[in-house]
Every structure is written in C-alpha cells, then in structure tokens.
Amino acid sequence: MRFGRRKYRDHELAPDEIFLDSSNLPEFNQGSLEGRLEKPISRVSYLGIAGTIGLIFLVLVVQAGNLGIVQGAKFAAQSERNRLRPEVIFAKRGAIMDRNGMHLVSNIEDETEEGGQIRRVYEAPGFAHLLGYVSYPKKDSSGNYYDTDITGLAGVEAAFNDMLAGENGTLLIEEDAKGILQSQGAARPVRNGEAITLSIDARTQRAFYNAVKERADASGFQGGAAILMDVNTGEVHALVSYPEYDPNVLSKGTPVDVIEGYSTDYRQVYLDRAISGLYTPGSIVKPMEAAGAISDGIISPEKSIYSAGFISIPNQYDPSNPSIFKDWKAHGWVDARRAIAVSSDIYFYAIGGGYQDQRGLGIERLNYWFRSFGLTSKTGLELAGEAEGIVPTPAWKEERFGDPWRLGDTYNTSIGQYGMQVTMAEIARAYASVANGGLLVQPTVRMGGEPRGERIEISAYALQVAREGMRQGVIEGGTSQGLADLSFARLAGKTGTAQLGANNEFYNMWAVGFWPYEHPKYVYVVLMDRGPAGTSVGAVSATHRALSELHQSAPEYFE
Numbered sequence: 001m002r003f004g005r006r007k008y009r010d011h012e013l014a015p016d017e018i019f020l021d022s023s024n025l026p027e028f029n030q031g032s033l034e035g036r037l038e039k040p041i042s043r044v045s046y047l048g049i050a051g052t053i054g055l056i057f058l059v060l061v062v063q064a065g066n067l068g069i070v071q072g073a074k075f076a077a078q079s080e081r082n083r084l085r086p087e088v089i090f091a092k093r094g095a096i097m098d099r100n101g102m103h104l105v106s107n108i109e110d111e112t113e114e115g116g117q118i119r120r121v122y123e124a125p126g127f128a129h130l131l132g133y134v135s136y137p138k139k140d141s142s143g144n145y146y147d148t149d150i151t152g153l154a155g156v157e158a159a160f161n162d163m164l165a166g167e168n169g170t171l172l173i174e175e176d177a178k179g180i181l182q183s184q185g186a187a188r189p190v191r192n193g194e195a196i197t198l199s200i201d202a203r204t205q206r207a208f209y210n211a212v213k214e215r216a217d218a219s220g221f222q223g224g225a226a227i228l229m230d231v232n233t234g235e236v237h238a239l240v241s242y243p244e245y246d247p248n249v250l251s252k253g254t255p256v257d258v259i260e261g262y263s264t265d266y267r268q269v270y271l272d273r274a275i276s277g278l279y280t281p282g283s284i285v286k287p288m289e290a291a292g293a294i295s296d297g298i299i300s301p302e303k304s305i306y307s308a309g310f311i312s313i314p315n316q317y318d319p320s321n322p323s324i325f326k327d328w329k330a331h332g333w334v335d336a337r338r339a340i341a342v343s344s345d346i347y348f349y350a351i352g353g354g355y356q357d358q359r360g361l362g363i364e365r366l367n368y369w370f371r372s373f374g375l376t377s378k379t380g381l382e383l384a385g386e387a388e389g390i391v392p393t394p395a396w397k398e399e400r401f402g403d404p405w406r407l408g409d410t411y412n413t414s415i416g417q418y419g420m421q422v423t424m425a426e427i428a429r430a431y432a433s434v435a436n437g438g439l440l441v442q443p444t445v446r447m448g449g450e451p452r453g454e455r456i457e458i459s460a461y462a463l464q465v466a467r468e469g470m471r472q473g474v475i476e477g478g479t480s481q482g483l484a485d486l487s488f489a490r491l492a493g494k495t496g497t498a499q500l501g502a503n504n505e506f507y508n509m510w511a512v513g514f515w516p517y518e519h520p521k522y523v524y525v526v527l528m529d530r531g532p533a534g535t536s537v538g539a540v541s542a543t544h545r546a547l548s549e550l551h552q553s554a555p556e557y558f559e
Contacts, residue, residue, distance in 0.1 A: 086170050086171070086172055087170070087171045087172075088137075088145060088148050088168050088169070088170065088171075089168060089169035089170065089171050089190045090117050090118055090137070090148070090150075090168055090190075091118075091150075091165065091166030091167055091168050091169070091190050091191060091192050091193060092107055092118050092166065092192040092193060093107060093118060093120065093134075093150050093164050093165060093166065093192075093193045094163065094164040094165075094166065094192070094193035094194045094195045094196060095107065095195045095196075096131060096156055096157075096164070096195070096196050096198065097195060097196070097197050097198065098197075098198055098200050098201055098202040098205075099197065099198065099199055099200060099201050099235075099237075099447045100201065100202070101197075102123075102202050103123070104122070104123045104127055104131060104198070104200070104202065105120055105121065105122055105123070105131055105156075105157070106120075106121050107119065107120060107121070108121055117136070117137060118150065119136070119251075119252075120133075120134055120150070120157075120247075120248075120251055121248065122246075122247040122248050122251075123202065124246055124247065124248065125209065125244065125246075126205055126206050126209035126210070126240065126244070127202075127205060127247075128155075128241075128244035128245050128246065128247050129154070129155060129239070129240075129241040129244055129272040129274065130155055130156060130200065130205070130239045130240075130383075130445070131155045131156050131157060131247055132152055132153060132154030132155025132156055132157035132158050132159075132247065133152075133153055133154055133155070133157060133245075133247035133248075133250040133251040134150050134151060134152050134153060134157050134251050135147075135150070135151045135153055135251070136150055136251065136252075137149060137150065148168055149165065149168070150165065151165070152164065152165070153250075154384070154385075155247075155272075155383060156196070156198065156382075156383070156445065158383075158384055159382045159383050159384060159445075160196055160382070163193065163194045163196060164193045164194065164196065165193050166190070166191050166192045166193035166194075167190065167191040168190060169188050169189050169190030169191070170188040196446070197446075197447045197448070198445050198446065198447055199230075199235035199236050199237060199444060199445055199446060199447040199448075200236065200237060200238065200239065200445060201237045201238065201554065203550065203553045203554045204228055204237045204238040204550055204554065204557070205237075205238045205239070205240060206549075206553075207238070207546045207547075207549040207550040207553065208226035208228065208238045208240045208526070208542075208546045208550075209226075209238075209240045209242065210545070210546070210549065211226070211526075211542040211543070211544075211545040211546035211549065212224035212225065212226050212240055212242045212526065212528070212542050212546075213242050213243075214542070214545065215528060215537070215538065215539075215541055215542040215545070216242055216243075216528060216529075218537075219528070219531055219532075219535050219537055219538065220531055220532050220535070221509075221528045221529055221530060221531040221535075221538070222266070222267045222268075222529050222530040222531075223241070223242050223243055223267050223268070223271075223273055223529045223530070224240075224241075224242050224273070224526070224527055224528045224529055224539075224542065225240055225241045225242065225273035225274040225277065225424055225526075225527050225529070226238060226239075226240040226274070226524070226525065226526045226527070226542070226546065227239055227240070227274055227424055227425065227428045227523075227524070227525045228522055228523070228524050229428050229429075229432060229443055229522065229523050230521065230522060231431075231432040231435040231436045231441070231514060231520050231521060231522065231523050232436055232439075232441065232451065232521070233441065233444075233451040234429075234432070234441035234442050234443045234444050234451055234452070234453065235444055235446075235447060235449075236381070236443050236444065236445050237522070239274050239275075239445065240274060241271070241272045241273040241274045242273075243265070243267050243269050244269065245262050245269050245270065246258070250262075272383075272385060273424065273527065273529060274424050274425065275381060275383055275385060275386045275387070275423060275424070275425045276385045276386065276387050276423070277387065277423065277424065277527075277529070278387050278389070278390070278421040278422070278423060279421060279422060279423070279424070279498070279508050279527060279529070280416065280417060280420060280421060280498035280499075280500065280508060281375075281416040281420060281421075281422045281427065281496055281498065281510070282415065282416045282417065282496035282497050282498035282508065282510060283343045283345075283415060283416055283479075283494070283495065283496040283497070283510075284416060284427060284494050284495070284496035284510045284512050285370065285375070285415075285416040285420070285422075285496075286339070286340055286343060286348055286415070286416070286494070287340050287431075287434055287466040287469065287470060287494055288369060288370065288373045288375075288430060288434065288466070289348060289351065289352060289361070289366065289369065289370075289414060290336050290339065290340055290348075290351070290462075290465065290466055290469065291369075291434065291458060291459070291462040291463050291465065291466040292361065292365070292366075292368075292369030292372070292458065292462070293351040293352075293361055294336060294459060294461070294462035294465055295458045295459040295462040296361065296365065298351055298359055298360070298361055299336065299351050299358065300336075301335060301336040301337065301462075301465045302335055302336075303335060303336075304333040304334060304335045304338075305333070305334060305335075305339070305344075305346060305347045305350050305351075305355075305358060306332065306333050306334075306346075307327050307330055307331040307332060307333075307334060307344045307345075307346035307347065308327075308330050308346075309326065309327050309329060309330035309346075310324055310325060310326045310327060310346075311324075311325050311346055311349060311355055312324055313325065313407060313408070323408055325345070325346075325349055325408065325411050326345070327344060327345040327346045328343070328345060328497075331344045331346070331347075334347050336465055336469060337465060337468050337469040337472055338469070338472065339469070340466060340469025340470060340472070340473060340478075340494065341469050341470070341472035341473040341476060341477075341478035341479070342473075342477075342478050342479060343473075343478070343479045343494075343495065343496075345415050348414045348415050349411045349414060349415070351414070352366055352410055352411060352413070352414025352415075353407050353410035353411045353414060360410070360414075361414075362410065363392075363393060363394065363405065363409070363410045363413060364393070366391070366410065366413060366414060367391050367393055370391045370420075371391065372456050372457070372458070373430040373433060373434075373440070373456065374426055374429050374430055374433070374440050375389045375391060375422050375426050375427075375430060376388065376389045376390065376391050377389070377426075378426075379423075379425045379426060379428075379429050379442060379443050380442045380443070380452075381425055381442075381443045381444065381445065382444065382445055382446065383445065386423065386425060387423050388423070389420075389421055389422040389423055389426050390419060390420065390421045390422075391413070391420055392409065392413055392418055392419035392420060393405075396419065397409065397419070400419075416496060416498065417498065417499075424525050424527055425443055427510075427512060427525050428443065428523055428525045429441065429442075429443060431494075431512050431513070431514060431523045431525065432514075432523045433456055433463075434463055434466050434467060434470075434514075435467065435492075435514040435520035435523055436520060437460055437463060438455055438456045438458055438460065438463055439453045439454075439455055439456075440453050440454050440455070440456055441453035467492055467517070467520075470492035470493055470494050470513060470514075471491075471492040471517050473492070473493050473494055473495075474491050474492060474493045474513070478493075479493075479494070479495040480493030480494060480495055480511065480513065480540060482540040482541065482544060483511075483513075483540060483543060483544055483547075486544065486547055486548065486551075488551055488558045489515040489516065489547055489551075489558055490515055490516040490517045490518065491513050491514070491515045491517065491547075492513050492514055492515070492517045492520075493511065493512065493513030493540075493543075494510075494511075494512050494513060495509070495510060495511050495512075495539065495540060496508075496509070496510035496512075497509050497510070497538075498510075499533070500530060501533075504533060505532070505533050506530045506531065506532065506533060507528075507530075507531050507532070507533055507534075507535055507538070508527065508528070508529055508530065508531075509527070509528045509531065509535070509538030509539040509540075510525070510526070510527055510528075510539050511524070511525075511526045511538075511539035511540045511542070511543040512524065512525045512526070513543075515558070516558075522557065524543060524546075524547075526539045526542050526543045526546070527539060528542060
C-alpha cells in the first residue's frame with residue numbers, strides 16, 4: 001500500500017448527465033424527482049441544523065431545571081391549588097328579635113365579597129349598648145382570609161356569640177390547568193347560627209330612649225339610662241343607655257372620624273350606664289332602709305320623728321362647733337310612710353345612726369340590709385361588663401383613707417351618700433323585691449327563661465309599709481307627685497338626688513318605682529347623669545314622657 005497516492009477521478013460524463021435537457025425532461029416522472037440533478041448538502045448546512053437543535057435542547061434543559069429544581073416547590077403548590085381549591089362558606093349569623101318578633105338585628109349578603117359574606121344590620125337608634133356590635137372576617141394584603149369568623153364584641157352579640165355565630169363551611173373547587181371548573185362539593189357543610197328572641201320590647205325601648213335623650217339634651221345632663229323589668233320573672237323589657245354609638249359604624253369600621261369622635265366624647269359614649277356605671281344612689285335607698293329597720297324592730301311604722309330641717313350633733317373635737325346635718329327641707333312630724341313619701345333625711349339619719357331617744361341600725365346593720373337587697377353584688381344579667389355596688393364600712397374607710405369611722409359617716413350612708421355607689425341593674429332588682437314581696441329575682445334579657453332568684457329574710461309587713469310610702473310619694477304630695485296625673489298606671493314611686501363634684505356642682509337624679517300598685521308587674525328605673533346643680537327637671541320628667549309614650553304605643557302594659 002502506498003501512502004499519499006491521489007485518488008482516481010473519473011472525468012467521463014455519465015449518460016444521464018449528457019442527455020438531460022429540456023427536450024427529454026417530459027419523459028421523466030417529475031413528481032418522483034426523476035430528471036433532476038442530485039446535489040450534496042453542504043457542511044455549513046449540516047452545522048447550522050445541528051447548532052439549532054443543540055440550542056433548542058439547551059433551552060429546554062435550562063427551563064426544565066428552573067421549573068423542576070429552582071421553582072419546583074412553588075409551582076407544585078400552585079398546581080395543587082389550581083387543581084383543588086377550598087373556599088369558605090360563611091355561616092349566617094342568627095337574627096336577634098324582640099319579644100314580639102320584630103328583628104332588631106338581621107343579615108344582608110354582601111355579594112361583593114367572596115363566598116357571600118354576611119353583614120349585620122342593627123335597629124337604631126336606642127339599641128346600641130343592648131345589642132352590641134361585631135367584628136367581620138379579615139383579609140391580608142394578598143386578599144386571603146386570615147380570620148373567617150364574625151365575632152360579637154359587645155352586648156347581646158358578645159353574650160350569646162356561641163349561639164348566634166354558627167359554623168362556617170368549606171367548598172372544594174376542582175379546576176383544570178386552564179382554570180376551567182371541573183367539579184365542586186362541600187367538604188364541610190355550613191351550620192347557620194340560631195336566632196335569639198329577647199325579652200326586650202322595641203316599643204318600650206324606644207319610649208324610654210326618646211325620653212332620656214330629650215331630657216339629657218334639654219337640661220344639660222351628660223347622659224342617662226333606663227330599665228324596665230318584670231318584677232316577678234326578671235325579664236327586662238327596656239335597657240337604655242344614652243349617649244350611644246352606632247353599631248353599624250363600629251362593625252364596619254368606618255367612617256374613621258366618627259369612631260374617633262366616640263373615643264374623645266366627654267360624655268363617655270362607650271359606657272353602658274345601665275349595667276356598667278356606678279352612681280351615688282341618694283334617697284332611693286330609703287325604702288329598703290325603712291323596711292330593714294321595721295323588720296329589725298328598730299322603729300314601728302307609726303312612730304313619728306320631727307324634722308325641723310336639720311339636726312345638731314356635738315363635736316367631740318370642738319364642742320363649740322357642733323356638726324350640722326341638714327334635711328332638704330323641714331317636714332315636721334313624719335312616720336315611716338310619710339318619711340318615704342317626702343324623703344325626709346332627718347328620719348333616716350335617726351333610724352340609720354340613731355338620734356336622741358331613737359336607736360339606729362348602725363353601719364353594720366345598714367350594710368347587712370343593703371347587701372340583702374343586692375346592692376353590693378352583680379345581678380347575673382347575661383351582658384358583659386356589669387359592675388358591682390359599694391356600701392362603705394369602717395374597714396373600707398380605714399383602708400381607703402386611714403381614718404376612723406364616725407357617726408356622720410353613718411348618717412350620710414343612711415341617705416345614700418358618702419362612699420355608697422350602686423348600679424342601675426342592682427336598683428332595678430332591689431325595687432323588684434320590694435314590689436314582689438321579697439324575691440330577689442335575677443334580671444335577664446332572654447325571653448321565656450325559667451325565673452331565678454332568692455328570697456330576702458325580711459318582714460312582709462315591713463315591705464308593705466315601704467310600698468305604701470312609695471304610693472303616697474305619688475298621690476299625696478310626695479317627691480314623685482310629678483307622675484300623679486298618669487292615672488292609667490297607678491304608680492308607686494321614689495326619687496333621689498345625689499350631689500357630685502368637688503363643690504357639689506353636679507346632680508345625679510333618679511326616679512324609681514313600680515306599677516300597678518295593687519298587683520305590681522313592672523319596675524322602672526330612670527337615671528339622669530351629671531346635670532348642673534340646681535336642675536329641677538330630671539328623671540321624673542323623663543319617666544313621665546316615657547310612660548306617656550308607652551301608653552300610646554303599647555296600652556296593654558297598663559291593662
């Protein structure tokens with residue numbers, strides 16, 4: 001074999017090359033490429049094709065790595081979500097109705113929200129503190145729900161949240177890669193909340209709210225409140241506090257400026273005065289005190305004590321400067337019934353702390369009777385935020401002020417002043433027990449529940465004397481005589497005025513009582529809060545308007 005030998009090249013022409021011309025071209029089958037010259041594909045073409053294929057392959061490999069490795073977890077999760085996506089089915093929160101079936105809180109479906117989120121609609125004005133408000137489900141910045149519950153935050157909404165709320169359901173939605181719905185079905189069924197019927201009567205609620213609001217605005221009181229309750233069952237027919245917020249605004253969270261205004265309002269818009277406010281009771285404690293003193297045998301109902309307008313007590317620290325305790329006016333001779341009717345302070349100084357030949361209950365026994373009538377304990381009303389009353393004692397004063405108890409402290413406590421404070425709910429319960437013969441019923445805002453309560457160990461006759469004194473207070477020129485013309489109600493009433501402020505520049509004014517006198521059914525409590533000293537028109541006026549309006553809208557209350 002020889003290396004470097006040139007290859008032999010045949011320079012002769014092949015016959016098909018010689019005879020291929022236009023004249024013989026039709027003889028070939030051109031559809032099969034006969035009669036065409038074959039030319040080899042160039043090396044450059046091969047390289048271009050190979051390069052293109054290689055580049056495409058490289059791009060596919062890189063993208064596969066990106067999808068499968070770099071972003072694999074993300075796209076796997078997204079794929080799963082696209083395949084099977086859960087959606088919340090919002091439960092319908094239970095409606096809240098008054099005792100006559102009127103809707104106080106109902107639902108509307110917000111179609112702009114995913115899953116048809118439910119919105120609450122509240123009866124207003126006049127019902128805010130009673131009903132409360134809710135917090136709605138919340139979304140994050142991506143539009144995903146991180147809180148899917150409608151939660152009660154105050155009033156009935158909070159107290160009965162578990163019953164009203166129900167339970168949200170879950171809807172599973174299956175879609176293909178293009179987002180086209182394939183199937184859907186409930187993975188967890190929705191359970192709607194239960195409706196609640198309250199003992200509240202919307203007509204009564206409006207009547208007392210309108211009256212309290214009108215009197216507060218007209219006479220410069222910072223606010224007011226009212227309660228109307230069945231003396232035998234404890235069912236509350238009206239529970240009013242003024243001023244109030246708009247639960248529709250608080251639930252929605254807008255307008256912001258309105259909500260900020262609630263917080264800065266000096267009248268304490270958020271305070272539920274009916275159950276959370278603590279107030280100096282003044283003279284409204286006198287019927288309970290008289291009943292306790294008569295039951296203890298401290299005084300007989302017929303014994304009279306003379307009120308010259310004041311009493312003078314020797315001052316052991318300065319004999320030349322005796323302590324003077326005033327009556328609000330000179331009443332002359334008053335027995336137990338008349339003392340309740342005209343609210344004689346001198347009479348109650350005497351039976352509370354003792355004076356001259358009249359023995360007094362003393363602070364310990366005063367405290368006992370006030371506690372027996374429930375003035376230092378929560379009533380058990382279902383709503384949150386209920387406060388608890390205070391009756392001062394020597395131990396309380398020593399702890400608070402580091403000062404010994406004196407006779408004057410007993411005197412002031414016996415007329416509901418000094419450090420004594422009560423809630424309106426406690427007063428409603430106490431007066432219900434005076435009216436019903438000694439049963440301390442538990443107030444409730446639920447209709448149809450089993451009445452609960454405990455009996456006070458007290459003379460039935462003593463309670464009858466207290467009721468007679470309250471009746472005289474209306475019809476025989478007593479402090480409740482402003483209600484005497486409401487003959488359709490046959491009221492028994494008591495009033496109270498408590499001085500407030502460093503210089504006694506404010507008044508709290510009370511009107512309490514029950515009707516009908518012969519067979520008590522309802523107890524009312526009206527408070528006008530922190531009006532200017534010297535105000536002569538207050539709680540009695542508000543009560544008059546409320547009962548007059550109620551007589552027009554719901555006459556069956558007086559049948």
